[in-house]
Amino acid sequence: MIAMMLPLLVGLSAVPGGEAACPEGFVRAPAGAYTRGNPAEEQGLSEWAPRPARVSYDFCVKATEVTYGEWRAAMRLVPTEMPQGCDDRCPISGVTWLEAVAYANRLSEREGLPACYALKGCQGLPGGPAYSCEEVAFAGLSCPGYRLPTDTEWEYAARAGSNERQFRDEAGWPAPPDDKKKTEKAKKDDPPDPVQGLPSVDTAAWHHTGGARYRAVGSLAPNAWGLYDVLGNVGEWVTDDGDRACFTETPEDDPLCLAAPGERPRHYFRGGYSFEPSLSFGRRYDWRASEPRDDRIGFRVVRRLPAP
Numbered sequence: 001m002i003a004m005m006l007p008l009l010v011g012l013s014a015v016p017g018g019e020a021a022c023p024e025g026f027v028r029a030p031a032g033a034y035t036r037g038n039p040a041e042e043q044g045l046s047e048w049a050p051r052p053a054r055v056s057y058d059f060c061v062k063a064t065e066v067t068y069g070e071w072r073a074a075m076r077l078v079p080t081e082m083p084q085g086c087d088d089r090c091p092i093s094g095v096t097w098l099e100a101v102a103y104a105n106r107l108s109e110r111e112g113l114p115a116c117y118a119l120k121g122c123q124g125l126p127g128g129p130a131y132s133c134e135e136v137a138f139a140g141l142s143c144p145g146y147r148l149p150t151d152t153e154w155e156y157a158a159r160a161g162s163n164e165r166q167f168r169d170e171a172g173w174p175a176p177p178d179d180k181k182k183t184e185k186a187k188k189d190d191p192p193d194p195v196q197g198l199p200s201v202d203t204a205a206w207h208h209t210g211g212a213r214y215r216a217v218g219s220l221a222p223n224a225w226g227l228y229d230v231l232g233n234v235g236e237w238v239t240d241d242g243d244r245a246c247f248t249e250t251p252e253d254d255p256l257c258l259a260a261p262g263e264r265p266r267h268y269f270r271g272g273y274s275f276e277p278s279l280s281f282g283r284r285y286d287w288r289a290s291e292p293r294d295d296r297i298g299f300r301v302v303r304r305l306p307a308p
């Protein structure tokens with residue numbers, strides 16, 4: 001148990017050259033630009049048109065989804081029973097958005113960092129049967145503590161900053177031509193389709209498992225930045241809680257959609273989930289309330305790096 005807690009207790013440390021480093025178990029996402037949402041070539045997955053976005057700061061992203069073991073090391077109550085066949089390395093699932101932000105605050109508290117979410121009028125305990133808060137206020141992107149990624153940060157990190165197609169069977173993209181059906185002459189005349197050379201999404205994502213069946217985090221191939229299970233396994237909550245229309249209006253720099261005061265928040269999760277048949281980086285799933293629990297959903301946390 002002590003070994004499991006250690007990564008949570010390691011704060012940002014300086015690396016040679018004076019640059020802040022990410023905590024153990026996190027990877028660094030450098031500032032940069034990309035296009036969020038499904039590219040035009042992908043069909044039928046999203047009503048949100050692709051939009052250019054820029055992340056203006058470096059940040060640290062947890063390499064894996066938060067696990068049962070990590071949740072247990074930080075929180076008093078566990079929200080859901082561990083699925084059959086799982087152990088402490090499985091992603092925590094069935095966590096409400098509110099519980100996920102409470103967990104992020106707990107990590108900040110343990111390291112003496114400011115909480116990124118102000119929770120007021122809360123009843124019950126995170127992980128308990130009826131945890132609720134009257135008010136949740138996000139401290140903003142300059143908060144140095146732990147928090148959920150923004151919708152933009154999540155997709156940027158999941159794509160490892162690239163808008164290139166990554167898998168030959170990524171949802172929504174045209175299927176690659178079936179070379180087996182081509183005649184020998186056609187195979188000779190046609191240049192090889194570059195998509196055929198891409199790996200299957202099965203090499204990096206648990207999906208199409210026929211139920212809420214989760215696997216130990218980090219067991220498949222990571223993305224180019226070293227993040228595991230961004231697609232599949234559990235869906236992942238993001239900070240944004242604004243109205244759907246907000247995503248078509250955000251500025252290009254550091255976009256964030258938050259509910260207006262008094263507006264009922266809408267929460268979002270990303271990356272698809274274990275029993276979804278097809279997965280896409282650009283797809284956004286929305287969820288009207290923070291309850292009831294949905295066993296498709298877990299989360300990972302991020303932490304912004306201070307400017308050098």
Ligand SMILES: [Ca+2]
Nearest residue numbers: 229230232234
């Ligand atoms: Ca995931």
